[in-house]
Amino acid sequence: xxxxxLQLYQLLLEHYGPQGWWPLLSCSSGDxxxxxxxxxxxxxxxxxxxxxxxxxxxxxxxxxxxxxxxxHNLERSGALVSAQALCSLSQEQLAEAIRPxxxxxxxxxxxxxxxxxxxxxxxxxxxxxxLLQITGVGPETADSILLxxxxxxxxxxxxxxxxxxxAAGWFPVESGYQAVKQQLTAALPVQTELYNEFHALLVRHGxxxxxxxxxxxxxxLLTGRPD
DNA sequence: AGCCAGGCTACCG
DNA sequence: CGGTAGCATGGC
Numbered sequence: 001x002x003x004x005x006l007q008l009y010q011l012l013l014e015h016y017g018p019q020g021w022w023p024l025l026s027c028s029s030g031d032x033x034x035x036x037x038x039x040x041x042x043x044x045x046x047x048x049x050x051x052x053x054x055x056x057x058x059x060x061x062x063x064x065x066x067x068x069x070x071x072h073n074l075e076r077s078g079a080l081v082s083a084q085a086l087c088s089l090s091q092e093q094l095a096e097a098i099r100p101x102x103x104x105x106x107x108x109x110x111x112x113x114x115x116x117x118x119x120x121x122x123x124x125x126x127x128x129x130x131l132l133q134i135t136g137v138g139p140e141t142a143d144s145i146l147l148x149x150x151x152x153x154x155x156x157x158x159x160x161x162x163x164x165x166x167a168a169g170w171f172p173v174e175s176g177y178q179a180v181k182q183q184l185t186a187a188l189p190v191q192t193e194l195y196n197e198f199h200a201l202l203v204r205h206g207x208x209x210x211x212x213x214x215x216x217x218x219x220x221l222l223t224g225r226p227d
Numbered sequence: 228a229g230c231c232a233g234g235c236t237a238c239c240g
Numbered sequence: 241c242g243g244t245a246g247c248a249t250g251g252c
Binding site for chain 2: 057062063064065066102103106135136137139144156160161199200202203206211
Binding site: 229230231232234235236237238239240 | 241242243244245246247249250251252
């Protein structure tokens with residue numbers, strides 16, 4: 001049997017339940033969780049949108065637990081109050097606060113770039129092309145910000161999406177970002193809530209079965225060949 | 228010890 | 241242009 005994307009989405013949702021992304025500090029139980037399963041209205045406040053965008057950069061190529069530690073450090077430094085507040089920190093302070101998130105000097109620069117962009121934005125919903133011009137914001141981070149901070153219907157593609165989609169026979173693992181995104185969105189209804197939940201579920205499932213090599217070995221849902 | 232994180236930029240040929 | 245080294249932490 002070969003699952004189509006919508007069928008896999010329904011299977012994953014049934015299997016894992018709602019994931020409650022994007023994790024927010026204000027929803028946190030203090031253990032690095034920060035989830036609000038089934039509530040797709042968050043983030044609603046401007047501060048929460050900024051926090052989610054910051055989190056999207058911190059989470060690049062790293063486990064969420066480490067990103068959460070860094071985010072919490074930033075909160076304690078007062079950097080999450082506003083984009084201006086983040087900019088008021090020195091690069092050294094920023095880098096030290098986000099040390100747990102790896103690539104600290106790079107990400108400290110990225111965060112300042114984001115914050116400066118945020119100030120220009122003045123509360124508007126950003127354009128995808130504008131986000132992509134920020135040094136430190138690539139396609140996945142841009143779509144994460146649009147989807148999870150602003151509830152825009154932009155499907156987020158990550159490494160797990162590629163591996164799982166390849167195992168499902170939808171495309172080759174080495175497919176480019178836009179190719180994967182277009183193929184999946186063509187097979188799904190354009191719904192922000194579905195995009196939100198599907199990506200979170202793919203990360204959940206991917207981290208369980210598509211992390212160590214060979215990718216996908218033992219996947220109880222797809223039983224596909226590893227790449 | 229070694230592998231792997233919810234990538235992106237800059238530089239190489 | 242496409243491909244990849246570098247970024248430089250912490251958990252399992």
